[in-house]
Amino acid sequence: MDEDQTEEETAFVVDEVSKIIKESVEATIGANAYQHSRVNQWTTSVVEQCLSQLSKLGKPFKYIVNCIIMQKNGAGLQTASTCFWDNSTDGSCAVRWENKSMYCIVSVFGLAI
Amino acid sequence: MEEYNSGSESSFHSEEADSIVKECIEGVVGNDDYSQSSVNKWTAGIVERCLTQLVKQGKPYKYIVTCAVMQKTGAGLHTANSCYWDTTMDGSSTVRWENRTMYCVVSVFAVAIA
Numbered sequence: 715m716d717e718d719q720t721e722e723e724t725a726f727v728v729d730e731v732s733k734i735i736k737e738s739v740e741a742t743i744g745a746n747a748y749q750h751s752r753v754n755q756w757t758t759s760v761v762e763q764c765l766s767q768l769s770k771l772g773k774p775f776k777y778i779v780n781c782i783i784m785q786k787n788g789a790g791l792q793t794a795s796t797c798f799w800d801n802s803t804d805g806s807c808a809v810r811w812e813n814k815s816m817y818c819i820v821s822v823f824g825l826a827i
Numbered sequence: 828m829e830e831y832n833s834g835s836e837s838s839f840h841s842e843e844a845d846s847i848v849k850e851c852i853e854g855v856v857g858n859d860d861y862s863q864s865s866v867n868k869w870t871a872g873i874v875e876r877c878l879t880q881l882v883k884q885g886k887p888y889k890y891i892v893t894c895a896v897m898q899k900t901g902a903g904l905h906t907a908n909s910c911y912w913d914t915t916m917d918g919s920s921t922v923r924w925e926n927r928t929m930y931c932v933v934s935v936f937a938v939a940i941a
Contacts, residue, residue: 748903750903753903753905754905756905757905757906757907758907758909760907761907761908761909762909764909765909765910765911768911769911776910776911776912776913776917776938777910777911777912778891778908778909778910778911778912778919778936778938779908779909779910780893780906780907780908780934781906781907781908782895782904782905782906783904783905783906784897784902784903784904784905785902785903785904786902787900787901787902788900788902789897789898789899789900789901789902790861790863790866790897790898791895791896791897791898791904792866792867792869792870792895792896792897793870793893793894793895793896794867794870794871794873794874794893794894795874795891795892795893795894796871796874796875796877796878796891796892797878797889797890797891797892798878798881798882798889798890798891799889799890799891799938800889804889806891821893823891823936825889825891825938827941
């Protein structure tokens with residue numbers, strides 16, 4: 715570990731997290747069509763993959779990963795989140811992904827220890 | 828507040844959070860029917876109200892409140908959460924509520940401040 719670590723090493727970097735999320739989603743559901751019998755397994759796998767990649771970053775953060783998968787059939791879905799934390803050190807990142815048969819929304823919240 | 832002086836004061840009470848969340852949802856959405864023009868306002872209102880009530884408890888926690896409102900049309904919806912934190916002090920609570928025309932899923936995550 716370098717002594718010269720800048721603040722970036724201990725800050726929540728949105729781009730990095732966004733990339734991790736996209737890769738996890740694509741690896742898990744990629745080109746699959748919505749299937750009721752498998753979606754439970756998919757949401758679990760997406761959150762677990764994201765979380766393990768995030769913890770591998772080795773930053774002093776606690777993480778919360780939230781994943782929603784919804785079948786495309788014309789229904790309306792609205793999500794919102796609000797946080798009571800330390801604005802200077804904590805951060806969040808939400809990624810909205812879709813394919814022909816479903817939407818997937820993943821949010822990651824990082825709270826500095 | 829000195830109702831319970833045991834060590835459980837430093838852990839998250841999910842039952843309290845559940846009842847706070849249910850009241851907030853009913854206060855904001857109650858018996859309304861799903862309406863695309865109002866749903867934005869509802870989700871924002873629910874999360875803000877929940878957060879305000881939780882912070883009023885005065886506990887040493889950071890909070891994250893998320894809310895998803897979905898119209899009932901027969902579509903499938905799945906949500907999952909995973910957390911990397913201190914399991915002794917941090918906690919979460921998820922409330923699933925519905926009325927005739929929509930589902931509402933609210934999750935509260937509480938992370939202890941060291």
